[in-house]
Every structure is written in C-alpha cells, then in structure tokens.
Amino acid sequence: MYWNSELETIDRRGLERLQFDRLKKALAAAASTPFYKKVFSENGVAPSKISTLEHLKDVPFTTKNDLRVSYPDGMVAVPRRSIVRMHASSGTTGKPTVIFYTMKDVDEWAHQVARGMVATGTTSDDVFQNMMGYGLFTGGLGLHYGAEKMGCMVIPMSTGNTLKQIQFIQDFGSTVIHITPSYALHLVDEIRAHGVNPPDLGVRKAYLGAEPYSEGTRDKIEAQFGLDAYNSYGMSEMNGPGVAFECSEKSGMHLWEDYYIAEIIDPETGEALPDGEEGELVLTHINREAMPIFRYRTRDLTRFIPEPCPCGRTHRRIERIKGRTDDMMIVSGVNVFPSQIETVLMNIPEVGNNYQIVLEREDNLDRMHIKVELYSKMFQGDMRELERLKKRMGEALRAIITINPKIELLEPGSLPPSQGKAKRVFDNRSL
Numbered sequence: 070m071y072w073n074s075e076l077e078t079i080d081r082r083g084l085e086r087l088q089f090d091r092l093k094k095a096l097a098a099a100a101s102t103p104f105y106k107k108v109f110s111e112n113g114v115a116p117s118k119i120s121t122l123e124h125l126k127d128v129p130f131t132t133k134n135d136l137r138v139s140y141p142d143g144m145v146a147v148p149r150r151s152i153v154r155m156h157a158s159s160g161t162t163g164k165p166t167v168i169f170y171t172m173k174d175v176d177e178w179a180h181q182v183a184r185g186m187v188a189t190g191t192t193s194d195d196v197f198q199n200m201m202g203y204g205l206f207t208g209g210l211g212l213h214y215g216a217e218k219m220g221c222m223v224i225p226m227s228t229g230n231t232l233k234q235i236q237f238i239q240d241f242g243s244t245v246i247h248i249t250p251s252y253a254l255h256l257v258d259e260i261r262a263h264g265v266n267p268p269d270l271g272v273r274k275a276y277l278g279a280e281p282y283s284e285g286t287r288d289k290i291e292a293q294f295g296l297d298a299y300n301s302y303g304m305s306e307m308n309g310p311g312v313a314f315e316c317s318e319k320s321g322m323h324l325w326e327d328y329y330i331a332e333i334i335d336p337e338t339g340e341a342l343p344d345g346e347e348g349e350l351v352l353t354h355i356n357r358e359a360m361p362i363f364r365y366r367t368r369d370l371t372r373f374i375p376e377p378c379p380c381g382r383t384h385r386r387i388e389r390i391k392g393r394t395d396d397m398m399i400v401s402g403v404n405v406f407p408s409q410i411e412t413v414l415m416n417i418p419e420v421g422n423n424y425q426i427v428l429e430r431e432d433n434l435d436r437m438h439i440k441v442e443l444y445s446k447m448f449q450g451d452m453r454e455l456e457r458l459k460k461r462m463g464e465a466l467r468a469i470i471t472i473n474p475k476i477e478l479l480e481p482g483s484l485p486p487s488q489g490k491a492k493r494v495f496d497n498r499s500l
C-alpha cells in the first residue's frame with residue numbers, strides 16, 4: 070500500500086529530474102539568506118548557472134556549528150510573516166540549532182511521515198499513541214501531523230506518565246505507538262509490574278527512533294510486546310522524523326529522495342564513497358521553503374543498501390545507523406561505539422532492559438565499567454550462575470571491542486529509567 074504511489078515508485082530518471090528542479094529552486098532561494106549569500110560568493114556558486122545535480126558538490130558542507138553561528142535566523146529564506154513554526158534541537162554546548170517552517174513545509178513534512186506510516190501498513194482504522202516528547206523536540210509534533218494526515222486517531226501523550234500511558238492504551242485501544250527504544254524497554258517492564266501481560270494490550274506496531282539502538286533491541290521489544298517494530302530516522306535540521314522510514318519489509322529505511330539528496334562520504338576526507346560503503350550521511354533538503362540547507366554533515370554512520378526493495382519503492386534504503394562520528398569512545402586508544410556494546414548485551418538472553426557504560430581513569434589508565442540489569446529470575450538461582458554469566462558477557466564483549474570491561478550485574482530497576490532519549494554513556498575521565 071502506498072501513500073503516493075507515483076512519487077514512491079518514480080523511476081530513477083524521473084526522480085533525478087525532480088531533484089534537479091527542486092535543487093535549483095532551493096539554491097536560488099538560499100542565495101537571499103545572509104549565511105548562504107556569503108558561502109555562495111566565497112565559493113563561486115551561481116544558482117542560475119547550475120546545470121546538473123553534480124554541481125551541488127560546488128557548495129561546501131554545512132555543519133551544526135554553522136547553524137549555531139547563524140542563530141537565530143541567518144539561514145531563513147522567507148519573510149517572517151510566512152513562518153508558522155519553529156523547532157530546536159538541544160545542544161550540549163553553545164546556542165541551540167533552530168529550524169523554521171512555512172505552512173507548506175509543515176504540510177510536506179506531514180506527507181513524508183504519512184508515507185512512512187502507510188508503508189508499514191498503518192491505516193486510518195488505527196489508534197496512534199504518540200509517546201515522543203512534544204515541544205521544541207520534533208519527535209512529538211512531527212509524527213502527530215503525519216498520523217493525522219493519514220487519518221489515524223492520535224493520542225498526543227508525550228513521554229513519561231507511564232501509568233497513564235498504560236491506562237490509555239487499554240481504554241482507547243491504541244494499536245500503534247511511537248516511542249524511543251529505551252523508553253519502550255522501560256514501559257514493558259512497568260506494564261508487567263502492573264500485572265498486565267504486554268501482548269494482551271493489543272498494540273500491533275511501534276515506531277522506534279531518535280536514538281541509536283541495535284537489531285537485538287528491536288527483537289527484544291517485538292518479542293516482549295508481541296508487535297512489529299519499525300525503524301524511523303530523522304533529525305531536526307532536516308525537519309525531524311520522517312527523513313527515512315522502514316517499510317513492511319523491515320530491512321533498511323527508505324530515504325525520501327524527492328525531499329533529500331543524500332551522499333555518503335568518508336568522514337575524514339569528505340570524499341564521496343562508492344555505493345554500498347559505510348560512511349557519514351550528508352543530506353541536502355530540496356523541498357523546504359523556510360530554511361533550505363545544503364550538504365548537511367549529519368555525523369551519522371550508515372550505508373546505502375544498493376539492492377532494490379521488494380516493496381516496489383524506488384527511494385534508496387539506508388541501513389540502521391551504526392553510531393555517530395562523534396559518539397565514538399576512545400578507550401585506551403581503542404575506538405568503541407556504544408552500539409557495539411549494546412549489540413553484544415542484547416544478544417545475551419539473561420540481559421534485562423537497562424544498562425550503562427561508565428568510563429573512568431584510574432592510575433592514568435582508562436577503565437570501562439558496564440552496569441547491566443538482568444531479569445529478576447536470575448537472582449533466584451545461585452551465585453555461581455551469576456559469576457558464569459559475568460564471565461561469558463566479558464568474553465563476548467572482549468571479542469567485539471577488544472578491551473576488558475568491568476561488569477556489574479544488577480537487579481531490574483537499579484538504574485534510573487529512561488523516559489526520553491537514554492543517556493547510556495558516562496565519561497568521567499578528566500583529560
């Protein structure tokens with residue numbers, strides 16, 4: 070089932086023609102913004118002279134820092150009266166990055182999301198409980214408008230308030246939920262703690278996104294809730310959720326190429342990588358009025374899946390995000406991605422729903438400390454069994470990350486629960 074079959078199954082030539090037309094328009098609009106006016110003149114970019122898609126490479130990359138420097142409105146391409154919405158992404162340092170939308174931008178974004186939801190088989194008969202944060206974060210309102218557009222009944226719950234989440238699923242028969250993977254793992258524990266068997270709630274689908282997670286975490290959420298979980302990817306700089314969405318094949322996310330031109334580059338050199346190789350995703354928004362952004366360095370690592378998808382959509386798929394070029398931990402000189410640790414942990418059946426990675430420096434040596442919650446039944450047996458599990462976990466981790474972490478096994482509920490984006494890594498090393 071398609072939301073817009075013509076656009077979703079468009080052939081490559083038609084798609085490239087559409088991308089070119091939209092790119093040219095976006096470049097012309099951006100030339101009026103203080104930020105791109107300067108960039109274009111410094112790099113000899115003349116939007117009227119662009120004659121192929123390849124010319125996009127004449128425009129330098131845009132970074133999160135460029136957005137901060139242009140705060141509050143140095144990248145806005147429309148008069149103030151045409152803007153109807155703003156969102157912002159929280160940064161750890163400096164100014165937030167702010168994104169503006171015209172009415173058409175909000176509407177187009179809703180179409181992107183509706184397209185993704187329909188691709189997973191959601192229909193207007195579904196009740197959609199949105200457990201992502203409403204507000205400046207794009208997760209709440211982004212899916213909200215898309216779900217309404219395709220006719221779902223939307224329950225705008227936002228994150229937290231776990232008891233009410235459960236009650237509303239029961240009272241209003243929510244069939245589809247939108248949730249961060251870490252909150253899903255917490256929610257399922259809470260549901261059981263209230264004496265309810267999660268599959269009895271009747272939730273059929275979950276959209277998971279906003280933070281990195283592994284295939285093992287997806288499997289765990291699917292098995293415990295008895296539902297199908299779909300990966301959804303996006304970032305506020307590119308509208309929010311709805312940039313790429315899994316279809317019912319659940320095998321990579323279709324990146325909507327009539328909205329974005331996607332490149333995969335070597336994060337070190339900035340050079341384009343051959344199709345199918347893993348690198349940093351770079352995105353150009355070609356269908357936004359208020360704030361066109363060119364060649365945005367997402368810092369997310371992924372690869373294109375070159376094979377066509379059996380679902381018939383022609384928009385290329387990207388693989389699950391492996392990590393960010395900037396969340397890589399360097400522990401005793403070894404590069405480690407939190408997602409590698411998660412993959413190992415979630416493949417161990419005794420592992421429960423929450424964990425933390427703590428980095429410390431003792432006697433000038435890096436130490437990695439992993440705190441892992443187990444299922445409560447693990448604490449009813451004998452200590453030797455726990456020791457054996459700890460050893461097995463240590464070996465499995467060492468095989469992947471090549472370092473030996475200290476492991477602490479904990480009872481369920483020992484670590485602070487996540488209600489939004491999980492913070493898993495605590496780097497306490499002072500350099």
Ligand code: DLL
Binds near residue numbers: 159208
């Ligand atoms: O997290 C938008 C979003 C909301 C996406 C709801 C999906 C669902 P930001 O707060 O700007 O926007 O964070 C964007 O989160 O660059 C990735 O590093 C990470 N991220 C988002 N989705 C996924 C995913 C929203 N499915 C940053 N898998 C991105 C892995 C993800 N990482």
